[in-house]
Amino acid sequence: MWRRVASLSPLVSSSKSRLLNQVQVAYGFNAWQMFSTQVLNPVEGGVSDSRRTPFVTFVLGGPGSGKGTQCTRIVETFGFTHLSAGDLLRREISSNSENGSMILSTIKEGKIVPSVVTVQLIQKAIETSDSDKFLIDGFPRTEENRIAYERVIGAEPDIVLFFDCPEEEMVKRVLNRNQGRIDDNIDTVKERLKVFAELNLPVIKHYSKKGKLYKIDGTGSEDEIFERVRPVFAALRYPVLF
Numbered sequence: 001m002w003r004r005v006a007s008l009s010p011l012v013s014s015s016k017s018r019l020l021n022q023v024q025v026a027y028g029f030n031a032w033q034m035f036s037t038q039v040l041n042p043v044e045g046g047v048s049d050s051r052r053t054p055f056v057t058f059v060l061g062g063p064g065s066g067k068g069t070q071c072t073r074i075v076e077t078f079g080f081t082h083l084s085a086g087d088l089l090r091r092e093i094s095s096n097s098e099n100g101s102m103i104l105s106t107i108k109e110g111k112i113v114p115s116v117v118t119v120q121l122i123q124k125a126i127e128t129s130d131s132d133k134f135l136i137d138g139f140p141r142t143e144e145n146r147i148a149y150e151r152v153i154g155a156e157p158d159i160v161l162f163f164d165c166p167e168e169e170m171v172k173r174v175l176n177r178n179q180g181r182i183d184d185n186i187d188t189v190k191e192r193l194k195v196f197a198e199l200n201l202p203v204i205k206h207y208s209k210k211g212k213l214y215k216i217d218g219t220g221s222e223d224e225i226f227e228r229v230r231p232v233f234a235a236l237r238y239p240v241l242f
């Protein structure tokens with residue numbers, strides 16, 4: 001399992017530290033997080049380049065806020081691997097797994113599947129991928145989701161995107177989604193909006209306090225929204241080359 005080191009500061013020379021700070025100032029990005037994606041070898045006490053923790057972006061927002069649509073664009077432009085928590089759960093339903101019927105009824109009611117199930121699916125997807133940068137879409141949806149992920153994966157996300165969209169617009173998009181989803185109906189979406197406000201907003205606040213949140217205006221055309229997303233990832237390239 002990948003483990004992130006809590007602090008590498010004693011290992012970084014002051015000149016490197018100054019340079020990292022300049023990168024952070026120039027790009028509004030926490031270069032320390034990127035540097036800390038290297039894994040410390042606990043035996044030798046050195047930084048090893050052979051195993052790196054993946055760069056993880058959580059993608060949050062209410063139902064219909066455009067998470068999946070923008071993830072597709074980020075994948076095309078920046079080469080991330082997209083892991084949609086909802087898609088992983090729907091795959092469990094269609095593969096008739098032991099949790100399939102519980103997941104189906106939970107999704108139909110607009111509620112949240114127990115974290116142990118969802119985190120295991122995400123963990124497996126990360127571990128079986130050779131990608132080093134992931135978009136985790138629709139997760140964490142509750143504080144319980146967040147804490148379970150951090151415990152199992154042993155790391156926090158590097159950044160968090162939040163697509164901020166008015167409820168009426170989200171409802172309109174969900175009801176027009178036309179993907180045959182069992183939860184795309186007015187009753188479920190109403191419940192999902194309630195659950196979003198009660199359980200997901202605290203997660204968003206948590207990452208805002210930690211300075212990891214990028215709040216994106218989720219209104220307008222897909223292109224307009226992507227032009228708001230692009231600078232977040234364009235800025236990341238420089239520290240990656242560091």
Ligand SMILES: Nc1ncnc2c1ncn2[C@@H]1O[C@H](COP(=O)(O)OP(=O)(O)O)[C@@H](O)[C@H]1O
Nearest residue numbers: 063064065066067068069173176177220221222
């Ligand atoms: N900016 C937009 N304007 C209008 N419709 C959009 C926009 N972005 C996405 N959609 C459509 O709205 C629906 C919900 O988008 P989706 O990406 O599935 O959202 P989420 O994953 O947040 O639920 C989809 O049918 C999608 O094609």
Ligand SMILES: Nc1ccn([C@H]2C[C@H](O)[C@@H](COP(=O)(O)OP(=O)(O)O)O2)c(=O)n1
Nearest residue numbers: 062063064085086087111112113138139141
């Ligand atoms: N972390 C998650 C993500 C999704 N789910 C369940 C409950 C959600 O209402 C459904 C659908 O999630 P999905 O992210 O696909 O939905 P939207 O793209 O926001 O419309 O899956 C969950 O229980 N826990």
Ligand SMILES: [Mg+2]
Nearest residue numbers: 067068086138
């Ligand atoms: Mg989605």
